[in-house]
Amino acid sequence: MKNIAKLSLFIIFLASLLVLWTISNPVLAQAMVLRENASNQCIKTSRIKINSINPTPETNPLGAYYPGFRGNNQLVIYTPGFGEYTNTNEFGKEAIVLEDKVFGFCGSNCYIPKNGFIVSGHGSAKKWINERLMEGAIVKINQNTMMLESTITPESYLYKAGQRINDSKKVIVDYKRTLPGYQSKISENYLNQAIQKYNEARYILDKSQYEAGRDLSNMALKMADMSFYYAVPAVQNELHGVWLRPIEKNQAEIVKTLDRLRRTGIDNIFLETYYQGYTIFPSSTMATYGIKQQRPxxxxxxxLQVWVNEAHKRNMKVQVWFQTFYVGNENISRNSKHTLSVYPEWANFQRKNADSNKPMPSISEHNGYFLDPANPNVQKFLTALLTEITTNYNVDGLNIDYIRYPKSLSQNFSGYLDTTWGYTAFARAEFKAQYGKDPVELELSDPLMSKWVAYRQDKVTDFVSRLRSIVGDKNIMISTVIFPGHQDTATTKLQNWSVWAQRGYVDAFTPLIMSSDKYMAGNSVREIRSLAGNNVCILSGLFEPFTAGSPADLIGQIASVRSEGSSGIILFDNAHISDDFIEALSARILRKD
Incomplete structure (x- = not known):
């Protein structure tokens, strides 16, 4: 009996150790919580490690050279103490939390609410946000353990459905008041069904029938979504575009893609034609320069010829999406035909690597390499390539992307100067010849610093000024990809786009609006319009598909940018336009009939 008692105590001891070990293991702890709560009123609780709260280069060195100081696979919390916006890029996902409840989501650079915070994730942390958070989820931060806890209850589903019902109601009321002849019958039919299911769900939840209540809430949400899709009307003479990196292997696949997009009302294909330093077509210019002639x-x-021919058969246009100063992130030492293998002197250099004898990538820009806008041979090469395209193909537009320097930190952050770009042998020599000082020697307080900033901005502007002569008298629209937030963009990316509008160098701007926040989207268009005037049209680039957002949020963004004078929208990107987005877009908002 004593042996049995000892054995029992030993088993209990081992079980205790197992429990302690499991709790200390986040993955198993999460699994235990989910199993326990699966039978407890349909509650789902998840936890994840927080990498940093209000990160800085010093407190989060792994994110020091990334936008928002959020590194690879990191989950970061931003409170109002960080600033007004998160400053993150489009490769993450962000949840807006108000009073410990998820209010909504944002793709990047979210506004940080005064009475809340932002949960921001990249990579695996982004995946966690997509899978473990939803509108109405309860979110708690434990700063002692640096853990974030999310709890989804049946009421979370009801909360989300209620939000969408209110959104649809508001849109219908607004259009009835402002748009003569507005048709709302289909939208209101769906809305009435949504309200009915919502009330049923609330009643069932009050009876503690949680699974049935959750299912009814989801039905209410679906009806509310449909109401919202049919609530926002189409606008005539509005450009509807999509950025598209081609993967189609033959004419039949191109036809299939075009037909799918055309059904949604998309009429302009922004076809990635020159990207990561290679062309999709066999280029004589590339061959002349000794660079690989075509993407393998x-x-x-x-x-390119097939895309143009098939698009035109369908009354669709092809805009050449062109990565100007960006040449990809492959290991150039393994490719003797890469642009920078053939012409290493064309590479752009960061100040901290100014004396390096080999090209260095930008850590914060996909570990990619950039060309030097100041080098006249770079501009000559790119001019020849664009001339070849506009001469040999009946394209409808040029969409000039990466028309900037690689991004640096903002000036108010320590270490800013070391992260700035443009310190090439050519630029340093030319600037020194003009102003008597090597820019590597400049400090922020130096009177010549403003000259150095303007020098690099002007080099980008010089190339933009060439575009009219490249196009000539052809009916080809010239657009440039720009970033909202002109003041920051002009210093961190050296893209002074307001000058391009004032001087009439371009026909349109295609701003990258990476936030899911419809108000921020509208504000971005308003800012651009205030600086550009009516000299250019604005074709708002919306990232909701790419950031795994919701079709309803995309519809809201389109309505918002329209109200601020956007002449069209471009979706980023075709690869991420799921059937859910197709359903939403083809309901009403992009229809031509």
Whole structure:
């Protein structure tokens, strides 16, 4: 009996150790909580480690050279103490939390609410946000353990459905008041069904029938979504575009893609034609310069010609999406035909690597390499490539992307100067010849610093000024990809786009609006319009598909940018436009009929 008692105590001891070990293991702890709560009123609780709260380069060194100081696979919390916005890029996901409840989501650079905080994730942390958070989820931060806890209850689903019902009601009321002849019958039919299911769900939840209540809430949400999709009317003569990196291997696949997009009302394909330093078509310019003539996956045929031909058959246009100063992130030492393998002197250099004898990538820009806008041979090469395209193909537009320097930190952060770009042998020599000082020697307080900033801005502007002569008298629209937030963009990316509008160098701006916040989207268009005047049209670039957002949020963004004078929208990007987005867009908002 004593042996049995000892054995029992030993088993209890081992079980205790197992419990302690499991709790200390976040993955198993999360699994235990989910199993326990699966039978407890349909509650789902999840936890994840917080990497940093209000990160800085010093407190979060792994994120020091990334936008918002959020590193790879990190989950970061931003409170009002960080600033007004998170300053993150489009490769993450952010949840807006008000009073410990998820209010909504944002793709990047979220506004940080005064009475809340932002949960921001990249990589695996982004995946966690997508899978473990929703509107109405309860979120708690434990700063002692640096853990974030999310709890989704049946009421969370009801909360989300209620939000969408209110959104649809508001839109219908607004259009009835402001748009003569507005048709709302279909939208209101869906809305009435949503309200009915919502009330049923609330009643069932009050009876503690949680699973049935959750299911009814989801039905209410679906009806409310449909109401919202049909509430926002189409606008005539509005450009509807999509950025598209081609993966189609033949004419039949191109036709299939075009037909799918055309059904939604999309009429402009912004076709990635020159990207990561290679063309999709067999280029004589590339061959002349000794660079690989065509992307290897397209060798043996000319996809650009097929895209143009098939698009025009469908009354769709093809805009050439062109990565100007960005040449990709492959290991250039393994490719003797890469642009920077053939012309290493064309590479852009960061100040901290100014004396390096080999090209260095930008950590914060996909570990990618950039060309030097100041180098006249770079501009000559790119001019020749664009001339070849506009001469040999009946394209409808040029969409000039990466028309800037690589991003640096903002001036108010320590270490700013070391993160700035443009310190190439050519630029340093030319600037010194003009102003008597090597820019590497400049400090922020130096009177010549403003000259150095303007020098690099002007080099980008010089290339933009060439575009009219490249196009000539052809009916080709010239647009440039820009970033909202002009003051920051002009210093961190050296993209002084307001000058391009004032001087009439371009026809349109395609701003990258990476936030899911419809108000921020509208504000971005308003800012651009205030600086550009009516000299350019604004084609708002919306990232909701790319950031795994919701179709309803995309519809809200489109309505918002329209109200601020956007002449069209471009979706980023085709690869992420799921059937849910197709359903939403084809309901009413982009229809031409």
């Amino acid at each position: 996956e397209f060798e043996g045929w000319d996809p």
